[in-house]
Amino acid sequence: MATHTPHRPAASVTLESIEQARARIRADVYFSPCNHSHSISKIAGQRVYLKLENLQMTGSFKERGALNKILTLSNDEKQRGVIAASAGNHAQGVSFHATRHGIRARIVMPMMTPLVKVNATRGYGAEVILHGADYDEAYEEACRLAALEGLVFIHPFDDPQVIAGQGTIALELLEQAPDMEAVVVPIGGGGLISGIACALKSLRPDIRVIGVQAARMPSMQSALQAHKAVTIDSNTTIADGIAVRRSGDLTVHLVESYVDELVVAEEEEIASGILTLLEREKTLAEGAGAAAVAALLHHKTSLKNEKTVALVCGGNIDVSLLARIIQRGLAKDGRLVRLQIHLSDRPGSLHQLTRLLTVHQANIVELHHDRTYYGVNLGDTMIDVTLEARGEEQIQQILHGLRQEGYRHERIV
Structure with missing residues (x-):
């Protein structure tokens, strides 16, 4: 938790410089929407609005x-x-x-x-x-x-003019959601949250500003503990946009001055945020872009029922990573399941198995038939099958059916 003093100046980033930045850039950047999300509000247990900076021309607030x-x-x-x-x-x-x-x-x-x-x-x-x-x-x-x-x-975050440009989001939010009580912002080097927090605390010190880092790269968290920028060990994260080993010298000062709370999101939580935004909001977010939503969905902040804006700050995600996230998300939700099933190696065995799966209305996505590996006995074979299902209840019905028919099987998690 950072201690904030709302009107403490920090270097040359001020409300005035942010207002000047808005006048300078407003004709060339998209006034991104900030709409209420019924589905995310229901899961998070509070009123959540999404500021969609992933809709900018280049796919992010940057x-x-x-x-x-x-x-x-x-x-x-x-x-x-x-x-x-x-x-x-x-x-x-x-x-x-x-x-x-x-x-x-x-x-x-x-x-x-x-x-x-x-x-x-x-x-x-x-x-x-x-x-x-x-x-x-x-x-x-x-x-x-x-x-x-x-x-x-041109520094990506530790530059007064860059920070002032990012802070223009706060001025838009005050017009779009004037009764907001909190803003949740992803943090990498700290430029985005520094600009937003500086503007909000200067105009509305009652609004809580909360930052979210990837748990695998918490450089700002380490900096706040040391009261200065420090370099942490490198690590991999799906939130590559906020994977920064060292926060900015200027941004540490701004975050200490203006930000109320700092939390971290785990990889699975960020992946869940990406999938929830895609499925429930039809919004494509990269890992960094989904970090704020992930924190709310998994109740990582101290917020209770405040009207909260979450920054969806970027949508430039690699399609192969997105595919993996979707597959894992479907598996976690019980809509995709992989089974290894032992069969006797004789004509008709596979037909009998597929007939059983048909009875339970399971759709076969992928099937691999192997006599050599998986440690099967001579005269036996192993079927590695991936099924689409409607949820965990249907999966349990399929597993029960396999047991009743005497099939040896294993669920691959």
């Missing part, structure tokens, strides 16, 4: 800060060109808006950046350099190239 920074560059800086380091969303924002304004852009991205983000960044016009195992290594390379080639470095 273009707000990138554009504000680009529009404040001098003519000399524009001529030199810009460079950034990013796991994807900041990269796309810089690439898109720099190209629109005739500015040469180079982006250094970690080697493991999802292909969808790499291709999109190139498609918006920037030169992409893949370097390093994580954001921090990409950042070091971008700084080296900036110094070597005289490029202007």
Whole structure:
């Protein structure tokens, strides 16, 4: 939990700079909707509104800060060109808006950046350099190239103009949900929550601001404990957009000043948030984009029944990862089940099994017939079958039917 002092200034990020940023960028960014979610409110047990920043042109809020920074560059800086380091969303924002304004852009991205983000960044016009195992290594390379080639470095979160651009979301929220009582925001390096919290606490100090980090990369949590930015060990997370080993020096100060609470979300909780948004809200969110919703769905915050806005801050998810999340989600909900079933290796055995599955109205998705592996006896065979089901009740009926017919079987979890 961070201690906040609502009117304490922090460096050059102020309400005035955020209001100036809004005037500067408002013609070029989408005024994203903020609508009530009945389904998520019911699961979370409180009134939840979703601010859909995943609907921005580049698929995330990041273009707000990138554009504000680009529009404040001098003519000399524009001529030199810009460079950034990013796991994807900041990269796309810089690439898109720099190209629109005739500015040469180079982006250094970690080697493991999802292909969808790499291709999109190139498609918006920037030169992409893949370097390093994580954001921090990409950042070091971008700084080296900036110094070597005289490029202007656009930091993804620890820059006053970038933070002010992200803070424009708060001004929109005050118009869209003036009676809101809390805002839940994903945290990576801290630029988004810093700008939002600065604006909200300056205008409405009664609104609670809560940050959510991936449990595997809690760099801001570590920074708050040390009262300064610290570098934590690298780890993998499906929330790659907030996978930052070291928060910003400026953002730590802002979070300490303005943010009320900081929580973490586990991988399975974030995956559940992605699937819930997709299925219930028809909204595509990446891991980082679903972190705030995940925290509410799994009751990670101290909120009870406040009117709460959750930031869905990005939607640039790799389709192969999305497919895996959907499959695992269906399995957890009892709508997909995998069984290994022993059969005698004689004509008609498979037909009898499929007839039993038909009686229980189970749809076969995948079936593998093996006589050699799985430790089966000679004269036996093993069927590895994946079934679609309506839920856990139907699965239990199928398992009961198999037992009644004498089939040896195992449910693969």
